[in-house]
Amino acid sequence: MAVRIVIVEDEQALAENIAEYLVQHGYEVVSIIKGEDDIDTLIKMNVTADIFLIDIMLEGTLNGIEIARTLSEMYPESRVIFSTALATRPILDQISFFKHEGYLLKPYSLKVLETTLYLAVKKISRFDEFALGHKEKKRNIIPVREKGKTILIDENDIYYIKAKGTITEIYTEKKVIKTRELLKNFLERLSLNEFERIHKSYVVDLSKINFLNSKKCGILNFEIPVRRGSYKQLMEKLNEIRKN
Numbered sequence: 001m002a003v004r005i006v007i008v009e010d011e012q013a014l015a016e017n018i019a020e021y022l023v024q025h026g027y028e029v030v031s032i033i034k035g036e037d038d039i040d041t042l043i044k045m046n047v048t049a050d051i052f053l054i055d056i057m058l059e060g061t062l063n064g065i066e067i068a069r070t071l072s073e074m075y076p077e078s079r080v081i082f083s084t085a086l087a088t089r090p091i092l093d094q095i096s097f098f099k100h101e102g103y104l105l106k107p108y109s110l111k112v113l114e115t116t117l118y119l120a121v122k123k124i125s126r127f128d129e130f131a132l133g134h135k136e137k138k139r140n141i142i143p144v145r146e147k148g149k150t151i152l153i154d155e156n157d158i159y160y161i162k163a164k165g166t167i168t169e170i171y172t173e174k175k176v177i178k179t180r181e182l183l184k185n186f187l188e189r190l191s192l193n194e195f196e197r198i199h200k201s202y203v204v205d206l207s208k209i210n211f212l213n214s215k216k217c218g219i220l221n222f223e224i225p226v227r228r229g230s231y232k233q234l235m236e237k238l239n240e241i242r243k244n
Contacts, residue, residue: 027117056083142189
């Protein structure tokens with residue numbers, strides 16, 4: 001499998017030139033994005049990447065370093081290589097606090113880019129020289145809108161979900177995200193088999209519950225009602241999950 005690369009660059013002509021060169025040299029360019037507005041698209045495409053090549057000086061409210069932080073949360077096994085035309089002390093200080101595999105000062109030659117990528121791949125000990133294999137658990141990052149902002153939620157972090165009219169409340173261990181989306185529409189974006197609608201207004205991750213009886217279940221510090229007549233079916237599914 002070829003090394004998979006996502007290019008984050010707002011100069012379209014440069015991005016396309018880099019992509020063409022990399023493909024000719026055996027790399028797989030899985031996506032080109034211009035900045036923060038394209039992150040949702042990356043998620044919806046279910047793109048996986050081994051290396052992100054990120055320009056620091058991007059148009060928009062987030063610079064390349066801030067975008068790198070977001071992408072690193074979504075793809076913790078991926079690596080980052082930065083590029084920029086400005087090598088000021090403040091920028092270098094920001095980069096020094098972020099784990100990265102290389103830094104390219106624009107304008108750089110395509111040969112320098114290839115050398116940087118080659119060394120980055122060699123540096124990652126668990127990867128072969130020219131074939132990267134992901135060992136991470138598959139993640140489903142779900143973008144939701146809350147108060148005009150896009151929040152990225154890892155499906156694995158969700159404990160339960162509650163419908164409140166046209167609002168869906170998503171409960172994780174540390175926070176509650178409220179989004180104006182019908183519960184049935186949100187459920188279509190979940191991929192894990194552990195989620196079960198145990199009541200008209202509640203969906204829970206059965207693998208995270210503390211107890212279950214015919215009337216309610218416990219999750220986090222809350223008790224959630226169970227739909228009448230569903231206890232036996234829920235126990236069967238819960239036992240199946242625990243076996244796995």
